[in-house]
Amino acid sequence: MRKTLSTSTTVQGIGLHTGKPVVMTFHPAENGITFLRTDIPGAQPIPADVCHVGSTLRGTNLKNETAEVWTVEHVLSALHALGITDVAVEMDGPEPPVTDGASDEYAAAFLQAGIKELPAEQPLLDVRRKITYTSGNIAYSAEPADKLTFHFVYEHKHPLVSHLEYTLEFSPDNYLNEIARARTFGFEEELEFLKAHGLAKGGNLENAVIIGKDRFLNERRFPDEMVRHKLLDLIGDISLTGRRLPPLKISCKGGGHKHNVIFAKILLGNQEEKWG
Numbered sequence: 001m002r003k004t005l006s007t008s009t010t011v012q013g014i015g016l017h018t019g020k021p022v023v024m025t026f027h028p029a030e031n032g033i034t035f036l037r038t039d040i041p042g043a044q045p046i047p048a049d050v051c052h053v054g055s056t057l058r059g060t061n062l063k064n065e066t067a068e069v070w071t072v073e074h075v076l077s078a079l080h081a082l083g084i085t086d087v088a089v090e091m092d093g094p095e096p097p098v099t100d101g102a103s104d105e106y107a108a109a110f111l112q113a114g115i116k117e118l119p120a121e122q123p124l125l126d127v128r129r130k131i132t133y134t135s136g137n138i139a140y141s142a143e144p145a146d147k148l149t150f151h152f153v154y155e156h157k158h159p160l161v162s163h164l165e166y167t168l169e170f171s172p173d174n175y176l177n178e179i180a181r182a183r184t185f186g187f188e189e190e191l192e193f194l195k196a197h198g199l200a201k202g203g204n205l206e207n208a209v210i211i212g213k214d215r216f217l218n219e220r221r222f223p224d225e226m227v228r229h230k231l232l233d234l235i236g237d238i239s240l241t242g243r244r245l246p247p248l249k250i251s252c253k254g255g256g257h258k259h260n261v262i263f264a265k266i267l268l269g270n271q272e273e274k275w276g
Helices: 073-081 104-113 172-178 188-196 225-241 257-269
Strands: 003-005 009-014 021-028 033-037 053-055 061-063 087-091 115-117 131-135 138-144 149-155 163-169 185-187 209-211 248-253
Touching: 003 021, 009 104, 021 104, 073 104, 073 172, 073 225, 104 115, 131 257, 138 257, 149 225, 163 172, 163 225, 185 188, 185 225, 188 209, 209 225, 225 248, 225 257, 248 257
Parallel strands: 033 087, 149 248, 185 209
Antiparallel strands: 003 115, 009 021, 021 087, 053 061, 131 138, 138 248, 149 163
């Protein structure tokens, strides 16, 4: 069944990339997940679906003709993990609070507000055969399975994170215990470039794992925290299908927001009812 919040709840802080303070309020709703910029006169709610992805530069950004919201993947990831399909989000700034760089604070706020069922079913993502997508060294696949699992392989030229992989057997409890606390991450050598281009203004050692030349600059919550966070992002981006996920094995090697969204569109375009 579709689900929403029992009561409204608020999360506030600064955005990861903009560094701007924002108050984000989540209200019970019955028309899907929408984001409304209350700081823009005349702004209309932006539906959280693949059709409204405006860009994927260092995050997943949604837009319509009246407004744009940045970096929504952590919020969407927590909502999807808890089965929340309908919520009206109001925010007085361009980007959700980065909180601790993960999705656990959002999940905690939703759980405290309470979750209730709605008298309608969420459409199912109908996948009856293996669906793949590749781009260079990046590869995705989704295929029917006995249970819903996500598998991610992260590879990088940096020796500290050269090869990391993780498999999550998806359930709310497993997500909260294994994924929700995994923070965003970045490389020390990139920070100056990002800040010079107006990004990562709100990032710091409290809300991101920073990888230096030969050491981690802060303590990790998990030895493989980086690949767990990539899974967190993938779950948020895949939720933009607006569909309930059946038992599937979803695998990804080397992907990011751009390719997550492309794969979500491919999954929607390969629905069985369209071709028999």
